[in-house]
Amino acid sequence: MVINNKERAEMLRQLAGTNVSLCIQCGRCSANCPVAWKMDVLPHRFVYELLNGGNVDVLLEAKSPWKCLSCFSCAERCPKGVSPAAIMEAVRLTHIRAQGNNKLNPADLENYDDKMPQQAIVAAFRKFNK
Amino acid sequence: MQKIGVFVCWCGSNIAGTVDVAAVVEAVKKIPDVAYAVDYKYMCSEEGQKIIKDAVEEYGLDRIVVCSCSPRMHEATFRKCAESIGINPYMVEIANIREQCSWVLKDVKVATEKAIQLAKAAIAKVRFNNPLHPGQSQVVKRALVIGGGIAGIQTALDIADAGYKVDILEKEPTIGGKMAQIDKTFPTLDCSACILTPKMVDAACHENITIHTYSDLEAVSGYVGNFDVTIRKKARSVKADICSGCGICTEKCPARKTPSEFDEGLRNRGAIYIPFAQAIPKVPVIDREACLKFKTGKCGVCSIVCPNGAIDYTQEDELITEKYGAIVLATGFELIDLENYGNLGYGRSKNVITSMQLERLTNAAGPTEGHLVCPASGKEPKSVVIVSCVGSRDTSGRGKTYCSKVCCMYNAKHAMYIREKYPNVDVTVFYIDVRTPGKGFDEFQRRAVEEYGVHYVRGQVGKIMSDKEGNLTVFASDLNSGRHLMLNPDLVVLACAVKPAKDARKLASMLTASIDTNDFYVEAHPKLRPVESPTAGIFLSGMCQGPKDIPETVSQAGAAAAKVIGLLAKDKLMTNPCTAKCNEQICSGCLTCTNVCPYGAISGVEKEVVTLNGTREKRVVAVVNEALCQGCGACTVACPSASMDLQGFTNKQILAEVDALC
Ligand SMILES: Cc1cc2nc3c(=O)[nH]c(=O)nc-3n(C[C@H](O)[C@H](O)[C@H](O)COP(=O)(O)OP(=O)(O)OC[C@H]3O[C@@H](n4cnc5c(N)ncnc54)[C@H](O)[C@@H]3O)c2cc1C
Ligand code: SF4
Ligand code: SF4
Ligand code: SF4
Ligand code: SF4
Secondary structure (H helix, E strand, O other): OOOOHHHHHHHHHHHHOOOHHHOOOOOHHHHHOOOHHHOOOOHHHHHHHHHHHOOHHHHHHOOHHHHOOOOOHHHHHOOOOOOHHHHHHHHHHHHHHHOOOOOOOHHHHHHOOOOOOHHHHHHHHHHHOO | OOOEEEEEEOOOHHHHOOOOHHHHHHHHHOOOOEEEEEEEOOOOOHHHHHHHHHHHHHHOOOEEEEEEOOHHHHHHHHHHHHHHOOOOHHHEEEEEOHHHHHOOOOOHHHHHHHHHHHHHHHHHHHOOOOOOOOOEEEOOOEEEEEOOOHHHHHHHHHHHHOOOEEEEEOOOOOOOHHHHOOOEEOOOOEEHHHHHHHHHHHHHHOOOEEEEOOEEEEEEEEEOOEEEEEEEEOOOOEOOOOOOOOOHHHHHOOOOOEEOOOOOOOOEEOOEEOOOOOOOOOOOEEOOOOOHHHHHOOOOHHHHHOOOOOEOOOOOOEEEEEEEOEEEEOOOEEEOOOHHHHHHOEOOEOOEEEHHHHHHHHOOOOOOOOOOOOOOOOOOOOEEEEEEEEOOOOOOOOOOOOOOOOHHHHHHHHHHHHHHHOOOOEEEEEEOOOOOOOOOHHHHHHHHHHOOOOEEEEOOEEEEEEOOOOOEEEEEEEOOOOEEEEEOOOEEEEEEOEEEOOOHHHHHHHHOOOEOOOOOEOOOEOOOEOOEOOOOOEEEOHHHHOOOOHHHHHHHHHHHHHHHHHHHOOOEEEOOOOOEEEOOOOOOOOOHHHHHOOOOOEEEEEEEEEOOOOOEEEEEEEEEOOOOOOOOOHHHHHOOOOOEEEOOEOHHHHHHHHHHHO
């Protein structure tokens, strides 16, 4: 199945769950990001491509999501309540999912340490179990 | 037998595009007492009104139902039409089949069905209509303008020039408002004081204008044409009639720890002070919270130095009562607090200032005599960053959702001030959009770039950090190049959002004027009645109605004055006869209604009434003052014995409407 850019943009939007249409492209997220100076593609661009540009490749190829600290400064300072951090996370998830058949098998749960926090297990399902 | 005429309007295709008007006519014709029904393209037109008049004559109609647009649009038109052929105007009912039907529905079948229902309800109501007759009330030929900024001054001057008395009520010790603080004004860059102070003087000298400064609105009652107002003239502690305004007291006052409001905290003022040199009146006030005499009982320097013996520590607030025909709100604006924008460093670094502070720093009469310096070091800056939209266009809950409208223009102005006087200072403006519509406005902003070499960077400032010496580091984004920037300007200017005056909401409730979620006063109609409040007799002028610059403020001020003059020129006003009426026979005198009436129109009166079984007895009943009643109907629903009824909207009429629908 060939997935075009429009569909991939929609998938990313859904994964991110933040309303990109609120963005006024002010750039405050990028200005506030503590690691923006290390990023190849700035946070506001992640919102922009999902809103108008549709160039999802540029987001998926960017190194920025791996520099992102998930500190949420961008979301905190956004005047419109958009969360670029959520899109960073969506891009990371997309990569992880694309790694193929590394699903977490519920049967394997027995082999995990009892002390493993429930939240981590749930998170692992979310990340590895498409 | 009643003879009802039903007139169904197409409103071009506005109604007829979605509602089958012919089907509505057919349906209503079947209703008993409907003597005539017809549809027409534009009922409000001369031709349409003629159809109504002809039908009244031909069929002897005594009641009229018009199925058309909202009664807000044309109820008055059709009432006048009825009156012209001898039918009481209150025998007309409107079924709103446009705003409440054709505009909100898409399906012709559904819309037609609803239009028929609405017509039926109006017909059911009109059966119970009674002729009503408006009363008359006097108009007091005097206006009150609340707020003495450029808006209030201009409105007052225009009303006064037309020959009516006007009082200006200003809370500060002087009139002038924000315009008095501004250095030069866009788009012409003329000196603000040079164009404002002549107007202030004109107002002060005008035989028809009385100015009450350092005063608050204490109480208001009454209604259009007849407002009773109490003004609290706060104690200045200075006898205005003997003070010569020499200012010696303000120089010698030793209590100098209070930041000057007029200079935006960039210098301190004495406890006794005159806000600025051209203040009107030029009479100081003692700020009793700061004054040593009031705090400790010691000092009294001002009374010693005053050559005229004008200081009076025992002066008390004075209450003035006056009657007015009209009230104009011109309370202007303030800048938002920046407490939610801690990342921008305001308050932590003295070198981060607001745009209004910059106005004071560049003003020749300001704290630095117009020398632009960094407040922390006192040195001239080498580079300046201007940040637009601080707290504007922000829906996150921290700032204001609207665009403040004036900052894009004053940012360009500020950049030009600086580059003009200090060509070596680098100025960078960070912007989201540059919004400069208006005559000569875009050209003005472009001059900043083309002639003055101001850098405009599309992007925003994130964090501003300051070290111990006050050196600033600014993190920002440059969206066009996709770069993250780190700058070290010496001075940062924040163009922060405007907001309505602090007391706007309080005044709105005192005057029952409407206000929006941002506390800006609401106009009666955003397009067609922009300077009137929905409350009769209350008018709006200037920034208190929404962000606007001086040219717009002055035009609106003139428009508000024209409306006031139109009102004061009338000798008598027709009152709305749709007021509440108490059925004294069944009123139990519980007076629940007096508590719910927002206009204080009802009072309990002891009088002799005829009871239901015909006997006479003396007891307390509710009595409505028709002049005060605005016909809101709150009392009619509150009354436990159903003795309150709203004329024109009686319980019988409303229930008949509901019955027709169900
Ligand atoms: C930094 C800055 C620069 C600007 N530069 C320009 C420019 O160059 N050109 C331009 O066209 N516009 C400019 N403006 C806009 C301009 O300031 C406004 O358009 C104008 O001042 C609005 O006038 P106003 O009378 O409505 O309000 P204000 O000037 O705010 O006056 C309102 C008055 O009402 C009084 N008041 C408030 N509440 C009460 C109350 N409860 N009772 C009694 N009195 C009350 C206030 O004390 C004040 O005196 C600038 C604005 C800012 C912030
Ligand atoms: S801060 Fe918010 S509105 Fe501004 S560019 Fe980033 S996501 Fe868009
Ligand atoms: S969450 Fe990521 S993108 Fe957002 S500010 Fe923090 S590091 Fe930057
Ligand atoms: S010293 Fe006296 S006369 Fe002079 S300004 Fe002060 S109060 Fe007025
Ligand atoms: S006028 Fe300009 S700076 Fe001010 S809020 Fe609007 S867009 Fe922002």
